[in-house]
Amino acid sequence: MSVRLSRVAALLFAALAALPGAVSAQVAPNAKWRTIRTEHFSVHFTPELDSIGRRAAADAEEAYARLARRLHPPRGPIDLVVADNVDYSNGFTTPFPTNRIIVYAHPPLDLPSLRFYDDWLSLVITHELTHVFHLDRTRGWWSTAQKVFGRAPFLFPNLYDPAWVTEGLATYYESDVTGAGRVEGSYERMLVESAVERGGLIPYDRWNLVSTRYPGGDITYGFGALFFDFLSRTRGPASVRDFIERSSAATFPFLLNRPARAAFGVSFGDAWREWRDSLDAHAAAPRLPLAGWRDLSRGGHLAIAPRWIGDTAVLWTGSDWKSTPAAYRASAYRASAYRADTAGRVTRLGRRNDVEPGTPRADGSVVFAQLEFADPYHVRSDLWVARDGAQRRLTSGERLSQPDARADGAIVAVRFAPATTQLVRVSADGRRIVPIVPVSPDTQWAEPRWSPRGDLIAATRWTRGGYADVVVLDTLGQVRRVFTHDRAFDSSPTWTPDGASVIFASDRTGTTDLYIASVAGDDVPRRISSATTGVYYPDVSPDGRRIAAARYDAAGWHIGVAPLDTAGAEPTPLDAGFVSDDPLPPAGESDAPERAYSPWGALLPHYWLPIAGQTTTGGYSIGAFTSGSDVVGRHSYFAQLLLDPRDGEHAFDASYRYAGLGQPVIDLTATQFWDRQGVLENDSTLAGDLSRRTREVALNFTVSRPRVRTNLWATVGGQLEMRRYTTDPDTLIGRLADYYREGPRYWSLVLSTGWSNIQRPVLAISPEDGISVAATGRIRWLEGVGGVQSRSVSSVLSAYKSVDVGAWAHHVVALRVASGTASGLDPGEFDIGGSSGTPVAVFPGFTVGSHHTFAVRGFPSGARSGSDVLTGSLEWRAPLGHPRRGLGFWPLFLDRTSLSLFGDGGTAWHATDARGFGDWLASVGAELDLDAGLQYDAPYRLRLGVAVPVVNNSVRETAAVGMYFQIGYAF
Numbered sequence: 024m025s026v027r028l029s030r031v032a033a034l035l036f037a038a039l040a041a042l043p044g045a046v047s048a049q050v051a052p053n054a055k056w057r058t059i060r061t062e063h064f065s066v067h068f069t070p071e072l073d074s075i076g077r078r079a080a081a082d083a084e085e086a087y088a089r090l091a092r093r094l095h096p097p098r099g100p101i102d103l104v105v106a107d108n109v110d111y112s113n114g115f116t117t118p119f120p121t122n123r124i125i126v127y128a129h130p131p132l133d134l135p136s137l138r139f140y141d142d143w144l145s146l147v148i149t150h151e152l153t154h155v156f157h158l159d160r161t162r163g164w165w166s167t168a169q170k171v172f173g174r175a176p177f178l179f180p181n182l183y184d185p186a187w188v189t190e191g192l193a194t195y196y197e198s199d200v201t202g203a204g205r206v207e208g209s210y211e212r213m214l215v216e217s218a219v220e221r222g223g224l225i226p227y228d229r230w231n232l233v234s235t236r237y238p239g240g241d242i243t244y245g246f247g248a249l250f251f252d253f254l255s256r257t258r259g260p261a262s263v264r265d266f267i268e269r270s271s272a273a274t275f276p277f278l279l280n281r282p283a284r285a286a287f288g289v290s291f292g293d294a295w296r297e298w299r300d301s302l303d304a305h306a307a308a309p310r311l312p313l314a315g316w317r318d319l320s321r322g323g324h325l326a327i328a329p330r331w332i333g334d335t336a337v338l339w340t341g342s343d344w345k346s347t348p349a350a351y352r353a354s355a356y357r358a359s360a361y362r363a364d365t366a367g368r369v370t371r372l373g374r375r376n377d378v379e380p381g382t383p384r385a386d387g388s389v390v391f392a393q394l395e396f397a398d399p400y401h402v403r404s405d406l407w408v409a410r411d412g413a414q415r416r417l418t419s420g421e422r423l424s425q426p427d428a429r430a431d432g433a434i435v436a437v438r439f440a441p442a443t444t445q446l447v448r449v450s451a452d453g454r455r456i457v458p459i460v461p462v463s464p465d466t467q468w469a470e471p472r473w474s475p476r477g478d479l480i481a482a483t484r485w486t487r488g489g490y491a492d493v494v495v496l497d498t499l500g501q502v503r504r505v506f507t508h509d510r511a512f513d514s515s516p517t518w519t520p521d522g523a524s525v526i527f528a529s530d531r532t533g534t535t536d537l538y539i540a541s542v543a544g545d546d547v548p549r550r551i552s553s554a555t556t557g558v559y560y561p562d563v564s565p566d567g568r569r570i571a572a573a574r575y576d577a578a579g580w581h582i583g584v585a586p587l588d589t590a591g592a593e594p595t596p597l598d599a600g601f602v603s604d605d606p607l608p609p610a611g612e613s614d615a616p617e618r619a620y621s622p623w624g625a626l627l628p629h630y631w632l633p634i635a636g637q638t639t640t641g642g643y644s645i646g647a648f649t650s651g652s653d654v655v656g657r658h659s660y661f662a663q664l665l666l667d668p669r670d671g672e673h674a675f676d677a678s679y680r681y682a683g684l685g686q687p688v689i690d691l692t693a694t695q696f697w698d699r700q701g702v703l704e705n706d707s708t709l710a711g712d713l714s715r716r717t718r719e720v721a722l723n724f725t726v727s728r729p730r731v732r733t734n735l736w737a738t739v740g741g742q743l744e745m746r747r748y749t750t751d752p753d754t755l756i757g758r759l760a761d762y763y764r765e766g767p768r769y770w771s772l773v774l775s776t777g778w779s780n781i782q783r784p785v786l787a788i789s790p791e792d793g794i795s796v797a798a799t800g801r802i803r804w805l806e807g808v809g810g811v812q813s814r815s816v817s818s819v820l821s822a823y824k825s826v827d828v829g830a831w832a833h834h835v836v837a838l839r840v841a842s843g844t845a846s847g848l849d850p851g852e853f854d855i856g857g858s859s860g861t862p863v864a865v866f867p868g869f870t871v872g873s874h875h876t877f878a879v880r881g882f883p884s885g886a887r888s889g890s891d892v893l894t895g896s897l898e899w900r901a902p903l904g905h906p907r908r909g910l911g912f913w914p915l916f917l918d919r920t921s922l923s924l925f926g927d928g929g930t931a932w933h934a935t936d937a938r939g940f941g942d943w944l945a946s947v948g949a950e951l952d953l954d955a956g957l958q959y960d961a962p963y964r965l966r967l968g969v970a971v972p973v974v975n976n977s978v979r980e981t982a983a984v985g986m987y988f989q990i991g992y993a994f
Contacts, residue, residue: 262288332383472516
């Protein structure tokens with residue numbers, strides 16, 4: 024399970040304080056949630072998940088009891104949300120503002136890294152609950168500070184741990200508690216052993232979630248878990264608990280070697296070297312899995328599920344992380360480059376939303392499954408058909424995956440149901456779906472394949488207790504043959520052309536290899552491959568002479584072919600760790616009374632933070648900040664108040680978001696702030712000061728249409744601005760225009776919209792191959808005057824084109840044009856200048872970075888202003904280095920570096936003076952761009968730039984050479 028932890032500072036405030044941003048949620052906030060309460064949990068689920076929710080409640084209490092025997096229990100009740108709004112496996116945990124877990128009711132039987140479990144729901148809950156036990160644990164001065172400030176986000180010491188510690192511990196305990204999971208399985212060990220065989224064990228400062236080293240997050244989970252397993256085996260299980268206790272009281276959380284030495288008797292660095300040496304001692308020389316093996320794909324990363332097209336070509340899906348996922352076709356007779364070369368030996372057939380396998384049909388089309396948004400809160404898997412470069416949807420909202428097509432076009436597929444799967448038969452046109460097997464949470468199905476005659480189906484069947492077996496069943500769902508029944512994972516069956524035998528992958532020896540077994544006989548499966556790491560997804564050519572499969576090494580997956588020779592295949596004994604245990608008892612279900620979900624208790628403030636600010640008179644104000652959200656994201660808010668004890672310039676800022684309608688999302692904001700300026704006499708002497716108190720209230724409604732490849736959104740809102748003016752001395756206000764004494768009130772109507780189809784492959788140094796466009800229009804009028812006071816429209820267009828010159832990532836040409844115009848009695852002005860990025864709130868009241876819609880680098884902000892504005896930028900972005908390394912336990916990870924060469928230009932003028940259009944600003948420059956992980960695992964773009972003005976009509980002083988630092992993309 025990929026676990027998203029709330030981190031410290033900026034991430035926590037951005038995610039949980041309901042700041043304005045894109046419409047998003049982890050679960051559907053508008054669903055009809057129900058709640059049951061147990062001793063330690065409040066379990067939330069929708070009505071269709073009643074049985075699963077009650078099972079989750081029982082599993083959670085069992086996991087709590089087992090973990091409490093190993094670790095110190097957390098404080099207070101725990102919210103557990105069981106949701107079924109997405110068709111993929113995941114879980115989320117945060118200790119802030121309360122201990123909360125979200126689990127998606129989707130078993131990961133289709134994922135090699137996650138499918139070794141006795142009971143999936145129990146396993147994922149144990150993993151997530153370990154996060155609660157670990158992250159909630161707070162001792163020493165941290166505990167004292169929480170008694171004062173509450174559960175403030177940066178007062179959890181273990182939130183500062185790198186993800187390989189937090190995820191490694193959770194993955195270690197998922198196996199320690201359940202006896203299954205990733206430590207007990209073969210996949211994560213394959214990752215580690217592959218790295219050892221191909222260059223050595225990766226140092227722990229590179230086990231980072233933002234790393235673009237393959238296999239990405241699996242390094243964090245697998246390497247971290249197996250490292251803690253090594254420490255547990257060599258220092259005793261109690262040492263792991265001792266480490267957590269000591270790190271929970273560490274004064275400075277980044278010095279993790281101190282609690283490590285105290286708990287394990289050795290630093291993490293020395294322990295890593297011990298582990299590396301023990302792995303080196305048992306490392307095998309790399310070898311190909313089959314005699315005569317030849318890779319068709321190169322470059323590694325993702326390449327899975329090969330399927331033969333006739334006897335001469337192979338189809339697969341994959342991604343080299345340099346480009347978006349796609350389907351590929353290659354000749355089976357000779358190796359060639361992963362991407363299409365001049366000879367056309369490998370052809371990219373079309374983009375995919377993910378790497379689900381495809382199946383060729385007799386008419387030349389390919390049927391495949393892919394994920395797509397149904398709405399902002401639901402992601403569903405459906406069947407699609409690709410032919411001649413075009414794609415069309417075959418089903419809609421049917422939750423289908425892993426299709427296989429028969430000669431007559433009929434499809435067998437997996438259909439997702441809450442917390443389980445079933446096999447179904449789908450008509451060739453996708454209109455008729457017939458279940459083949461019943462739905463049961465204790466039986467799950469994956470990877471079905473038609474027999475050559477089309478009368479039988481081979482599939483992977485998982486049953487409660489961890490029995491993942493390849494079985495053969497008929498079209499009515501009657502099981503005809505079970506090849507094995509043990510806790511090894513057997514998967515990915517394919518048929519020999521005569522239909523007499525099935526070839527499948529199994530890790531029955533601890534390494535995943537290919538096996539063959541007779542459908543009619545009672546023979547033990549015989550191994551036909553011998554891989555040092557693993558080989559998966561077999562498929563036999565129609566003539567029976569060759570076999571295609573996917574092998575794994577440290578660079579990733581490789582599709583290859585080899586002659587199919589089963590003459591020397593021998594039965595292989597089962598590894599002792601996979602011998603069948605006694606069956607698990609039936610799953611329990613809580614009988615706690617059910618009630619309607621209530622968000623209000625969770626919304627109460629659970630923390631506060633002191634903040635300070637500076638007033639317009641040079642004094643200081645002090646105040647507090649807090650935020651909150653309910654468990655399903657229906658309500659969220661933040662509020663801060665600053666009090667000025669000397670001059671009474673009190674300020675506040677508050678925001679509330681309601682997502683309970685699904686669409687639109689409603690945002691209500693209220694602010695108060697002050698500004699001051701001098702008032703001059705006719706002879707230019709200072710008459711006094713004019714202070715303005717501004718109160719703004721805004722109500723916005725946002726709708727969105729997210730898709731995997733595009734995103735469309737629109738916001739409409741209204742705003743009331745109330746001004747009050749005072750002067751120093753008081754008598755000065757009587758000499759000013761009536762406007763200043765009457766307390767003017769401005770009303771505004773605002774419409775914003777945007778659309779984007781840009782791509783961001785894993786290794787990309789920039790958005791690629793698409794456009795992003797956004798526009799905002801505003802009308803404003805003064806109460807009591809009548810008529811529109813001002814109008815304004817602004818728009819931004821960004822376009823990107825990748826250029827492949829053979830580097831590890833694409834070069835990118837990026838273009839941006841921004842414009843604006845305002846008119847009316849009080850039109851306002853646009854400013855140009857400055858460098859632009861993404862502001863990051865380090866803590867309330869302190870923000871790093873800035874955003875300028877009309878940036879012209881090398882010039883100060885406000886270098887020119889006017890009622891009309893036009894700016895543009897052109898950049899060439901080139902990859903430089905790919906270090907992918909950290910600095911020990913210091914919270915910085917440098918993943919990629921790139922260089923940008925740019926030219927900026929812009930002008931601002933007043934409509935009444937068109938000559939101002941010719942007063943341009945222009946600059947050229949360069950940026951060193953760093954894609955880094957701050958606080959170890961939060962991705963940031965850091966930019967160090969230098970800009971040289973070449974056309975200077977600035978009204979403000981401008982340096983001959985300007986240097987700047989920004990966070991986030993320039994655009």
